[in-house]
Amino acid sequence: MGYEITLLTVIATNILLAISLNLITGFCGQVSLGHAAFYGIGAYTYALLAVKSVSFPLALIAGGIMAGVLGTAVGLLSLRVRHDFLAITTMGVGFLFLGFVRKQEWLGAELGVSNIPASGLGDVAFMFLTVILAVLTIGLCVHIKRSWMGLTFNAVADDEDTARTVGINVMRYKLAAFGIGTFIAGIAGGLYACFTRIIVPDAFDFPTSIMILAMVVIGGIGSNWGVLLAAVILTLMPELFRFVNDFKLLIFGALLVVVMRFSPGGLSGIVRAAWQKVVLR
């Protein structure tokens, strides 16, 4: 039972991460290769506050806010650099975060932060909380997609120069995407820190950012349900098949290449194409 609870908690956390990156990259078209940094900012903020006896909900929200504020600041970069240049810049932000954390004694340097207090909820209740937060986040993203924000995100992702000529303040939309997406990643980081009760810098490294991006790309960039499915499958795969865990990066990398080459729409693109074939038949 303990294993299943752990697995569900990890799946829900990964869903939060994938859905939050999908909001930035899928909805608004801003490629980010440094999402793990905001996951880490949330985790470290939570850990530092929790060890100072700040209550669980306050520390969790503070982690989200800290990640959201710094994420919005990084979003400012997206006003100046675009596309592949933005991808490289956000990758740099990820390395900057790791390089900073590893050298700070007050953040535990290479050894990270340990003895992080538990939430006090118990494992099952904590698992339920994480799952509920993941469901609420999916609900939020489904709502955003239906709203005027979602419609406008699509326009910004398609062609931001043309979006300006239909009166859209592109800056506000980009910053909103970064702010909301990184806030959710920060919450995921707080949940992770609380769950594992020990955090080290390597948990928020570049391969983690790529793993999150792989969930978004394999699921289908911009598709809530595709990304949700990919987050579940890619979290379960290393658990169900041990050899996958041993070659995780290799397999995720290969999947990314295969999806980009043969089905750029990801899982959701495959399902949509199959559905259209059925309907047209």
Added chain:
Amino acid sequence: MSELLRIDDLSIRFGGVQAVDHVTLSIAKGELLGLIGPNGAGKTTLLSLITGIFKPDTGRVILANEDISGLSTHARVRHGIALTHQIVRPFSSLTVLENVVLAAGLDRNRMALGAMFQVSRVKEEKSADALLERLGLGEYKNAYPRILPLGLLKRLEVARALALNAKLLLFDEPLAGLNQKETNELADTIRELNRDGLTVILVEHNLGQVLRIASRLVVLDGGCVIADGNPGSVMDNASVRSAYLGNPKEENAGT
């Protein structure tokens, strides 16, 4: 007629090229101004300066007595200037209807976080539907732009610009690439829009159509205004003929 737009001493230089050179113009409400000139005359650049896509080296843009020179493109659009692009630029992930709905929802998408709480599109879809019908795009409203031919995409550009409910509409070569029938229809539509009260600046290489529908002609050459007046007199102007056809004396001297 009262003045709607005043361009005051606008200039911009790209490297060694003076693309627009101290241009001053006044456009009255309800005018259909044809802006013509040979390739590289600075016509599209002038439109880009009016819409704020480029920042000028000198000069001001005044719309309805308000100096909008310091405003960015999206803010100028919200002040009443709309633009159709020379090369069609539909939002490819949106349907034809959604392309126009987006433009009709200026009040809905002003603030990003506020837009998150706005879901209803009923009002905007109604006005977008009416525009698409007017422009002959009604039957394509649920299609994605990638499957539409150029003629329909040009009309989509116009529908999207009209949905912004602008005071001034800038057309950048709307007739380029269209066949004769499409050209006549779109030119007629532009004239109808103008007769309905819309002020228009039309940049176009199809002189026949411009002469047919424009009430005033301004000719640019080398970034400068070389002629301004009613179409008949402007086309008789020797400088204009020289700009378009070359100077016969110079050509003879060179041979």
